[in-house]
Amino acid sequence: MSRLRLTMACWDYDRVAALKSGEVAIDGVDLNFLAQPVEETFFRMLRHHEFDIAEMSLSSYVVSLARGDSPFIAVPVFPSRFFRHSCIFVSAASGIETPADLAGRRIGVPEYQMTAPVWIRGILADEYGVAPDAMEYWTGGEEQPGREEKLRLELPERFRLRAIGAEQTLASMLADGEIDALFTARTPSTFHTRPHHVRRLFPDYQAVEQDYYRRAGIFPIMHTVVIRREVYLANRWLAQSLYKALQLAQRKAYEDLRQTAALKTMLPWLPAHVEQAESVMGRDWWPYGFAANRHVLETFLRYHHEQGLSPAGLRPEDLFAPEALESFLI
Template sequence: MDDRLTIRIALGKHEHVAALKDGRVRSPRLTLEFVEFDPLPGAFRHMVRGGDLDVSEMALTTHLLAHDFGKPITALPIPLWRRLHHSNLVCLAASGLRGPKDLEGRRVGVRAFSQTTGVWIRGILATQYGVDLDSITWVTMEDAHVAEYVDPPGCERAPAGSRLRDLLHAGDLVAIMGERDVDPAAVRPVIPDAEAAAKAWSAETGIFPVNHVVSVRNDLLDRYPWIADELAKMFEEARALCPQTGVAALPYGLAPNAAAMDLLFDFAHRQRLTPKRYTLREIFPLSEQVAAGSMS
């Protein structure tokens, strides 16, 4: 008889979680029942709107909003997806934009104002390039995953059925951001030498942006307090089976990612996503209990 607890979980198609999905990493206490979402952000929305997932990869800004609106989920400091964002803000190749300051007074598109990539890019525009974010009209494709959140002034919704790329090519938008895989056809980064600029910014600040963490239902944590630690150990074991290159080589846990996540919380507050500036301990209350000895 199998006495392991079965939990429903949704994760992206990352190499560093592949060993969880294919069964190479197993737990004597847990059985993971995987639920696939394509695209993955559907899992975030499903989780925060009361769906039947027990555990989900979660956009960090979405979790921040979920916490702000009292959703019964808790974040674990296990960054599953991250990237440098400077090259993700693009304009037409023939655009007259000379750099980020030229965005002021113009219209810029993003999938959702609360999208974590957009929060990172806007924060970088403001702090590194001195862009007045309030001078820009932010054109969004959809609402936030957290239904109660209302976009701040300065945002407007694009016509139903429209796409970021189509609006850019039609001239309705001067730039777009938040596309996970930027198709280079007919576009270029708004930030000059974007990849080099991103690496220089990361080296100077010591920050590699975090986009996704892991969220767990509170009632599950209440009934089975050991779950957070068990999950953390499983994620660590799966990551150890992945080639340690690139993002997969970056550590899990709160301490090594604190500066990046703290900066995102600051950006979110300054951009009026949250009414207060949250602390790491408020969002990751179990960080000291998770996988003692491997995460801190």
């Protein structure tokens, strides 16, 4: 039987390094691995379906799935996770001191449907009582002008969105006080170049995020991995083979992080970081698989619906190929 020749696009994470190098293989597949920035992968996959397998924004994937004709199917692997309390930036001119002060303000977001702002808005609602429709969202490029939503959105009227000017950037507008806050995945350049004008809402974000995890048990999922649906339907075995390979690659990354004979990562206190993560989150602090992430996925789908991005009724199991809902690996 001939092997499939497939192309996979994904960022150059430690947890996929063994797949990229060929140390771990996908059973039955000759893989062409393209290490690309996430924005490029998302744009090319969502607009043109260029790759057979790709890392994908969880929110963009759910938007496509909710429309009933998604060209993708996911496996329960999550190469990007991120606590996002650190990603709420405020203008010094805004007078914002607490989460409650965000109500009624002008909030910059590169894209309304981005996964990071979905989590931020949901956490603000659940933890601090700031409803998603209590703010006005200004969308556009963070560092370069001209960014647009990758997917066309049809939101309820209560959500107020406006595009920034064709030559404007959110990073500069924040520092200039033209917007009051920014919900984003990337630290704006003006946080470093104009520190007296831009600051974090939660300066001690690590403590806030660890407290959130202890109470909520949620390590927010940012991205999943999808297969083009036509490739999956012609090769149903691929979902489990891909899931297995990504699990094995992640195990190799865990082993490297726990290696103390010689540090593989340029962090001088790496063992302390690992020990701290384990003390708060357990040894598998970055879990893959369906059962271990059901609660996180249920919360995200609730946020997604509450923010006008998808209808009610989507279940976590609706997101994934049924062949990958369980794993035979121990």
